[in-house]
Amino acid sequence: QQPVQSPQAVILREGEDAVINCSSSKALYSVHWYRQKHGEAPVFLMILLKGGEQKGHEKISASFNEKKQQSSLYLTASQLSYSGTYFCGTPVTTDSWGKFQFGAGTQVVVTP
């Protein structure tokens, strides 16, 4: 079963913050975050490998809570360039190969 993302969409003004959540009914071994701009390929942002780990990319950071089987992506002081669809992705097993599933995506629109 795919991970579940929320919200489905969010509209922000430049400078505002937002949180995107990703949760799973199965154990999470790691979580990837990707961003896809309109008409382009999804691009890798970051990977979280340990419980409680936080990583960052520009002013975008993420946390990973293994116990709660969820990850959150934080968009801080959003910029116009943050607009796009954000996907979380998770491997089904701990192997470095095998099924890799994505959530349905969260569309982010940042307005001036």
Place this chain on the structure above:
Amino acid sequence: DVKVTQSSRYLVKRTGEKVFLECVQDMDHENMFWYRQDPGLGLRLIYFSYDVKMKEKGDIPEGYSVSREKKERFSLILESASTNQTSMYLCASSFATGRRPPLHFGNGTRLTVT
């Protein structure tokens, strides 16, 4: 820079046709994936391959098959295209070593079946 190239950006096919979508990567990646992207459903895994001639079904393999004869090339085949296979198809690749390295995506093929 990793390059994943999908042979066509847009394709229009008729119902019942056999359709080939081609994907080539230039980074010697072991893993290759085919996803289908539909609004509100995100990226759904059709098939993946972890080695030449090795493949496994993803979450929605019905109506599709794949071929991986060479490490750099992974083909998605629609044996008899149907209108419900109209979608954006994304190919991706990654290494199979280390702690789950990132996926690199191609630009996608938008397939319309009429």
